[in-house]
Amino acid sequence: MLNIFVEANCNRYVRDECQFCHVYEPLAKIDRSDWHLLPEQAQVMADKIRKLDIFMELAQREINLTGGEPSQNPHLVEIFKIFRQLAPNVRLHTNLDIHSKTSSRWTRLVEIMKMKGRVDFTLYPTVWETRQKPLLKEILTLQDELIVNMIFEKVPDLLTQIKILIEFFTTQGERFNPVLALLENYRLNVANILKENPECSEEEFIKSMEGAENYTCEGGFTFLVNAILGFFVDEHGKRAMQSQPFPKSNNLLECTIPRGTIEIMTVQQTGEMTPCCDVGNLQCQPKFGNLLNDSPDEIMRQIEISRAKMIAGAQKNRKNIDAGKAGEWVEEGIPPYCV
Numbered sequence: 001m002l003n004i005f006v007e008a009n010c011n012r013y014v015r016d017e018c019q020f021c022h023v024y025e026p027l028a029k030i031d032r033s034d035w036h037l038l039p040e041q042a043q044v045m046a047d048k049i050r051k052l053d054i055f056m057e058l059a060q061r062e063i064n065l066t067g068g069e070p071s072q073n074p075h076l077v078e079i080f081k082i083f084r085q086l087a088p089n090v091r092l093h094t095n096l097d098i099h100s101k102t103s104s105r106w107t108r109l110v111e112i113m114k115m116k117g118r119v120d121f122t123l124y125p126t127v128w129e130t131r132q133k134p135l136l137k138e139i140l141t142l143q144d145e146l147i148v149n150m151i152f153e154k155v156p157d158l159l160t161q162i163k164i165l166i167e168f169f170t171t172q173g174e175r176f177n178p179v180l181a182l183l184e185n186y187r188l189n190v191a192n193i194l195k196e197n198p199e200c201s202e203e204e205f206i207k208s209m210e211g212a213e214n215y216t217c218e219g220g221f222t223f224l225v226n227a228i229l230g231f232f233v234d235e236h237g238k239r240a241m242q243s244q245p246f247p248k249s250n251n252l253l254e255c256t257i258p259r260g261t262i263e264i265m266t267v268q269q270t271g272e273m274t275p276c277c278d279v280g281n282l283q284c285q286p287k288f289g290n291l292l293n294d295s296p297d298e299i300m301r302q303i304e305i306s307r308a309k310m311i312a313g314a315q316k317n318r319k320n321i322d323a324g325k326a327g328e329w330v331e332e333g334i335p336p337y338c339v
Contacts, residue, residue, distance in 0.1 A: 158227055
């Protein structure tokens with residue numbers, strides 16, 4: 001999958017670059033003048049992607065327009081059309097924190113959905129009733145697919161969000177009965193964890209949730225729900241869990257590079273690239289080139305150089321973890337939780 005940052009403005013909470021936002025680190029140092037990806041820049045990226053087999057393969061799987069808050073970009077619809085020329089599966093992820101259906105941000109999303117682009121969102125209980133809920137009803141009339149992300153710090157927070165979704169889909173008609181069945185099973189798993197092991201570790205939580213399906217494709221509607229641990233990233237790129245249930249363990253990531261594959265590539269507005277699934281962090285120091293400024297040949301050379309560094313760094317991280325030195329940076333510049 002290709003993740004393409006089209007907007008740096010988060011539009012959440014107190015400041016746009018809120019340090020507790022999962023995209024704080026990669027966006028904090030982007031100058032305001034570079035907040036919007038421009039259509040001409042998107043076209044340069046698309047032209048380069050066509051010339052790079054590995055990128056075209058990722059694009060065919062999915063192109064995700066993200067940020068920041070992509071609906072803030074005034075050029076979003078035109079940018080969508082440019083990337084849609086590369087692949088049919090182009091989606092956009094929004095916070096859906098939009099004040100009304102007259103908002104320019106909302107009309108951009110509607111136009112994209114009418115062109116068969118998919119809009120997904122992250123659930124925020126603080127704005128659910130007033131902003132997200134009314135617009136989600138509209139989304140369900142315009143598309144037959146949806147991904148909902150739930151970011152949580154405590155297991156009770158996750159249970160609250162599941163209950164919000166159950167209450168919502170209960171009123172949306174029989175078409176969404178498979179979604180309700182999935183969510184109810186998910187709720188039962190989370191409720192059992194709270195009852196039997198409320199102070200569980202991250203490992204115990206994941207094991208307890210193994211039987212909870214998060215995907216359904218029935219009744220003409222495809223639905224997926226993601227539960228994502230909330231985290232704070234310090235200046236060295238180290239995750240620090242903020243609260244229960246997992247205060248003592250960083251959330252380790254299995255990097256695909258040591259396995260010899262690139263499964264994802266994230267491109268910032270600046271053109272800088274990193275093959276990292278941790279889109280909200282991007283603290284990996286090996287650079288995979290610049291999609292705006294570098295030639296296809298230069299990008300491929302840099303990919304091979306950086307891939308070798310990442311393999312060596314991830315192997316050292318694994319040794320550090322096994323030796324009780326988890327959290328120590330290695331000279332290759334790989335975040336200490338990437339293995």
